[in-house]
Amino acid sequence: xxxxxxxxxxxxxxxxxxxxxxxxxxxxxxxxxxxxxxxxxxxxxxxxxxxxxxxxxxxxxxxxxxxxxxxxxxxxxxxxxxxxxxxxxxxxxxxxxxxxxxxxxxxxxxxxxxxxxxxxxxxxxxxxxxxxxxxxxxxxxxxxxxxxxxxxxxxxxxxxxxxxxxxxxxxxxxxxxxxxxxxxxxxxxxxxxxxxxxxxxxxxxxxxxxxxxxxxxxxxxxxxxxxxxxxxxxxxxxxxxxxxxxxxxxxxxxxxxxxxxxxxxxxxxxxxxxxxxxxxxxxxxxxxxxxxxxxxxxxxxxxxxx
Numbered sequence: 545x546x547x548x549x550x551x552x553x554x555x556x557x558x559x560x561x562x563x564x565x566x567x568x569x570x571x572x573x574x575x576x577x578x579x580x581x582x583x584x585x586x587x588x589x590x591x592x593x594x595x596x597x598x599x600x601x602x603x604x605x606x607x608x609x610x611x612x613x614x615x616x617x618x619x620x621x622x623x624x625x626x627x628x629x630x631x632x633x634x635x636x637x638x639x640x641x642x643x644x645x646x647x648x649x650x651x652x653x654x655x656x657x658x659x660x661x662x663x664x665x666x667x668x669x670x671x672x673x674x675x676x677x678x679x680x681x682x683x684x685x686x687x688x689x690x691x692x693x694x695x696x697x698x699x700x701x702x703x704x705x706x707x708x709x710x711x712x713x714x715x716x717x718x719x720x721x722x723x724x725x726x727x728x729x730x731x732x733x734x735x736x737x738x739x740x741x742x743x744x745x746x747x748x749x750x751x752x753x754x755x756x757x758x759x760x761x762x763x764x765x766x767x768x769x770x771x772x773x774x775x776x777x778x779x780x781x782x783x784x785x786x787x788x789x790x791x792x793x794x795x796x797x798x799x800x801x802x803x804x805x806x807x808x809x810x811x812x813x814x815x816x817x818x819x820x821x822x823x824x825x826x827x828x829x830x831x832x833x834x835x836x837x838x839x840x841x842x843x844x845x846x847x848x849x850x
Contacts, residue, residue, distance in 0.1 A: 549699040551820040552813060557705050557774065559812020560712035561767050565785065566792040566804040567716055568763035571723065574799030575732055575756045578628060579636050582643040583764050583789065584782025585650040589616050590765025591772040591781060592654065595665055605668035605773070612769045613762035620761030621754045628757070629750070647782075654779035662776030667691050667704045708770050715766065716805045719759075723801055732756055791834045797844030807845065 565587060572580045593615050594608035603611065623646065631639050669689040690704040723729035732752055735742045739749045768781075775781060792811055796803030811830055819826040837845060 546699055548817075548820050551816040553699070553701065553705060553816075554819070555813040555816020556709050556809070557812070558815060559809040560709050561771055561785065561808075562789055562792050562812050563716050563805050563808030564712050564763055564767035564770070565789040566796065566808045567719055567801065568760040568767075569789060569793050570796070570799055570801050570804040571719070571763070572757055572760035573793070574801065575723075575735075575760075576628075576753055577636065577639075578631070578643070578757070579640040580643050580760065581640055581786070582623075582647040582650065583761070584784075584786030585647040586616055586620060586761045586782070587764040587768045587771075587785065588654065588779060588782040589619070589650065590768025591665070591777045592658075592768075593765065594769045594772050595663055595777045598665070605769070608769050608772075609766065613765045616765035616768075617758035617762035621758040624754050624757040629753075647786075651779055651783060658779055660778065660780060662778045662781075665772040665777055667773045704773060708774070712767075712770065713809075715763070716808075719763065720801045720805060788830055791830045795830075795834050795837045795844055797846040800844065800846040803844060803846030 565583060569580060569583055572578050572583075590612045593612035594605065597603040597608050597611060598605075627642060627646075628639065631642065667690050669691050690707050693700050693702045694706075695701075723732060731742065731747060735747065735749045735752050743749050771781065789808075792808050793804055795811070796805075796807035811833070814833070815826055815829060818829045825832075
């Protein structure tokens, strides 16, 4: 049973990354109709941004959670203004090919300078809770940031992995609320469906589209920061995930915000269970489910027909 619980935890961790990454993809496709194949490379850039902040400026993990998504989001907005905006109205294939080329260039540059091996990124040891001084009594409680773990009786839960699951869920739900339940989200959705009408109300539609793309890639960068202490920082870390994340988006429904969140976490758990009961199928179970869903409902579980 401990092995089963451990695999479920691994599945939840992977599901957290699937949910954050597929959420960013869903935001970009649902709002802008762009199939962003550069999403994995931007996820990798978020992890490297956290690594640079730590080793070049001394800013640790908590600063990276704020700065890395903003920095990568700005880079994404530059991409949208200089390249992607010219694809408006064209077939989705052009956006896919352009972003795929951008991903190859970004990954190639990082691989040329940093190689293919992973760079370590330590789990944050701040803030410290309790008495962690050298003179502390033996029975003193000391917890160094997100390091260590908690014995739940039926399993040992690493604190950082539990933090990743909770933080990812909070970010996903906050993003859904922003887009679906606020006036700003209503403006965003209206700007993609009828930009001429929205522009008549004095709203700068191109600026909103650029900010939306920045939000989507910022979510990918945030996932990269969360992943750095678990998976290390590697130039190809995004390439390993992007195909699975696209499958998650297709299963949930292209452009469906809540569908991407639910499907991301659910498929992570299903993948973890498959590793326990039938490990040989763990790498293909997501794609088998995608085929079955598309056969029954081509628009995805929560997608709507055009």
